Amino acid sequence: MSLVARVLEAGGIPTVTYTNARDIAASAGNPRQIFLNYPLGNPAGRPHDPENQRMVLRAGLKLLENAERPGIIIDLPYTWSDSPDWMEKFMTNEQPFISEDAEARRQKLLQKAREQKARQIH
């Protein structure tokens, strides 16, 4: 996604990227990053908490208005939980990233795409 931000920015459109993965966006050279330390899937705020979502979005708008150089990262102060457990357990044997169901669905879609491609060739 940061690569898309870079294309837009180079094309003259200012961008702000809301992320849950600070290091990935920073490594890619993102023009303006709002980092929210929530689990992957919540870049725009806490689910079912419109007030929090508005504050997160507002932080990005402020950065758009104020940034005078590329690569600024704003670390938002909101925390997901009092315990850091979710960070420790993510992507472990206890909590595998992709479920077996999801992997099965993925394989099915891949197979379908291969068949479509084969049909196009013939």
Added chain:
Amino acid sequence: MDYIRYIEKTHEYYRSLGYDKTYNYAYNEDIPFVPLNKPLSKCRVTLVTTASFLLLGEEGLPLEEPRMIGTNEMEVFTTPSDWPADRILSTSEDHDRYQTDMTDVNAYFPITRMQEFLKEGVFGSLSRNYYRALPNYSHRKTTEVDGTEILRQCREDNVDVALLTPV
């Protein structure tokens, strides 16, 4: 501040599963930058995401097929900016499913919040469409194909500013 180093974590995780090749994250030292040159209240604003979801018809049935990375030539899809949040169904596999369930669209694709900001005069207008790009393993394709197509459509719609929400 303590936070997850995803690049390191992903490499470790896939190595532990027996893959010898892991995802090659983008790395750039130069960063493009253009300052905002007018008030947001006069700007036309768009939203771009990598979240996977389906638009639903009024009866609640999907209007499109599920998509997956690597299976489409052009991987940019649009969502009308006035689309109702309750007619979006997440098909994400890329979130932390032990912590969050993607039932609130606005936590990853803030379509309702953007509509509120428009009504409140925070934005001048919203773009006709918002954009969805599938995450892609090819940096070249993301930049030269998908990113370039989003830029083209943004220009056509006179977009001034883009907010991005990767999932």
